[in-house]
Amino acid sequence: QQSVEKALKLFAQLINNKVFLRTFIRTLELQRSFSMRDRGNVASLIMTGLQGKLEYATDVLKQLLSDLIEKNLENKNHPKLLLRRTESVAEKMLTNWFAFLLHKFLKECAGEPLFMLYCAIKQQMEKGPIDAITGEARYSLSEDKLIRQQIEYKTL
Template identity: 50%
Template sequence: FAELQTDIGEMTNDLCHSGVPFHDYRIFCMKILFPNATDEEKYMMLHHVELPVNASRLNNIHQGLRLLGQLLYNKTFLLLLIQALEADKIRFRLFDRLTFASIISILLQDKLEYFTEILKILLADLIDKQLQQDRNNSKILLRSNESVAEKMLTNWFAFLLYHYIRDHAGSPLYILFQSVKQQIHKGPVDFVTSESRYSLSEDKLIRQHVDYNSLTILVSELDSKPVPVKVLSCDTITQVKEKILDTFYKGIPYSKRPNVDDFELGIVFCIKILFKTLFKKYVR
């Protein structure tokens, strides 16, 4: 327990210097609204990309977008549009429903009161339909995230919770995650099955006895000063690489870290260390 407390204290001190690697609001929303977006689609969403449009059509496009915006803020039109699309179960598939819900959420996020009002009506209709179809399965409502209303609810929570997560809840959750991860990796972890000696789940415990020793290796990147990294004698090469990355890139978002396959490990034989060892052994 004392060792764990020390590790948490060191981790908290590191976070005071580097900070928790939060995504900014745009990237956070993009990952919630469009979790399966391709790299090209992500680039288009995060950068102001002007599409090639003829000047003669530009005014018509702007006028059409203004008229569409007026229609979307017409409650009757928007509700009828969503109901009509969801009624077409064949052509309006799951992917289309989720994408449409996210696009509508983006367009309505500047007017959250109106967004909330629309969402309450859609959820009320969804609950009524579920109760009419099967009252026994009412407990699983909102778990499937298969309707426009369910996806809009997820997006609504994301819009409202971002600042609370960043300012209050995010740091304790991040410290908890890192502490649990650190504690689990103090013992053997099966690289293939992810079973571990210090697993929180009994289903993922390593049943057989594994002999291992704790090691501290000195790792240097090019000509930089060596940094101590704690590993286990039973770790795979990939697991050692992951622990090296965790040490070298503290506070750096995982999306900005190099991949474990991007670098190789090598043994550097230090003449100075060898000389000191021999001197201590043979000279009194």
């Protein structure tokens, strides 16, 4: 028990070293056996550990994203695809970073208006027919789920 606590304290000290943290993340990402799920878990655990030090986490995240952008340019990937797939630990850390920083705002200011908007959109969509099997609707926001032809229907 004591050795585990000591190891965790030492690891916490290492996490607070920017050079170690960047090297640690890069090394993990180079491992072939490091799956997408593992990337998400590591990013979440790192951000949870750094939740009390968001300035430090922001600095580390800036550097990781800068490295990711450079790598993307070297591989001549299209810039629009950069943050779309969230394949790297840095991208997943960015998602968690936004969640931490937006939580209070969403809870106190924007949550209720967003919920009201959701309810209003849902109510409008449910005014017309909805296919029970495919989920397609006459009044849909998604073109893929739109019923295009006129259908005679009865409200149940």
